[in-house]
Amino acid sequence: MILIIVFINFFFANENNxxxxxxxxxxxxxxxxxxxxxxxxxxxxxxxxxxxxxxxKKYKAYFKQPDKVKIKTKGFGVLxxxxxxxxxxxxxxxxxxxxxxxxxxKDHIIISGEVIADSLKIEFPNEYTKLTFKPRVEVSVDTLxxxxxxxxxxxxxxxxxxxxxxxxxxxxxxLLPDRTEVIxxxxxxxxxxxxxxxxxxxxxxxxxxSSDMIKGTININYSDYKVNVGLNDKIFD
Numbered sequence: 001m002i003l004i005i006v007f008i009n010f011f012f013a014n015e016n017n018x019x020x021x022x023x024x025x026x027x028x029x030x031x032x033x034x035x036x037x038x039x040x041x042x043x044x045x046x047x048x049x050x051x052x053x054x055x056x057k058k059y060k061a062y063f064k065q066p067d068k069v070k071i072k073t074k075g076f077g078v079l080x081x082x083x084x085x086x087x088x089x090x091x092x093x094x095x096x097x098x099x100x101x102x103x104x105x106k107d108h109i110i111i112s113g114e115v116i117a118d119s120l121k122i123e124f125p126n127e128y129t130k131l132t133f134k135p136r137v138e139v140s141v142d143t144l145x146x147x148x149x150x151x152x153x154x155x156x157x158x159x160x161x162x163x164x165x166x167x168x169x170x171x172x173x174x175l176l177p178d179r180t181e182v183i184x185x186x187x188x189x190x191x192x193x194x195x196x197x198x199x200x201x202x203x204x205x206x207x208x209x210s211s212d213m214i215k216g217t218i219n220i221n222y223s224d225y226k227v228n229v230g231l232n233d234k235i236f237d
Contacts (some may be wrong), residue, residue: 029088032146037062038231042224049216068236180220
């Protein structure tokens with residue numbers, strides 16, 4: 001009995017330590033995100049998605065803390081919503097049951113958790129489907145620079161979405177995204193509907209992604225940053 005009590009106490013102590021460590025990781029990534037008060041940046045998008053055609057598209061994006069975003073483009077265009085310009089704190093608030101996974105990459109750690117169903121862009125046919133659809137997400141954090149390097153969403157062992165970020169130094173003061181690759185793995189109509197909603201920031205059209213798409217890639221490149229320029233709130237009206 002004594003050994004069982006000791007084991008239980010040891011288990012919960014480790015659980016508490018892990019929770020505190022995860023909270024510390026999230027706090028550090030959030031503080032790094034908040035270093036930049038505002039910025040404007042040019043964005044170039046290239047899609048490689050079956051049954052969906054769009055030429056390379058250029059945007060101009062404006063961001064101001066804590067959550068003001070404005071994206072400008074001429075004519076038809078698409079920009080994926082997943083994770084763009086949202087804070088680490090907001091992104092992590094969409095997952096529960098957070099656990100640590102040790103990464104094979106030096107100075108990286110992975111936080112794994114279950115995606116909260118209400119945060120998903122899916123119209124569930126009924127409450128049972130909503131309760132049983134439980135994708136998990138793995139977030140890889142660079143613990144030297146406190147940056148989110150990748151986010152992978154899975155359903156059981158099947159990958160749904162994978163986001164990979166590369167960063168560059170801007171004005172020798174901050175690290176900001178240089179390139180983002182978003183990879184979608186879709187095999188049925190329900191998930192295709194999710195994909196449609198996720199990338200549907202379209203102007204003047206409502207094209208549908210085919211439900212038999214297996215893999216699609218969106219490459220996002222960032223250039224010509226202007227950081228901490230004191231953007232006027234009217235830009236975001």
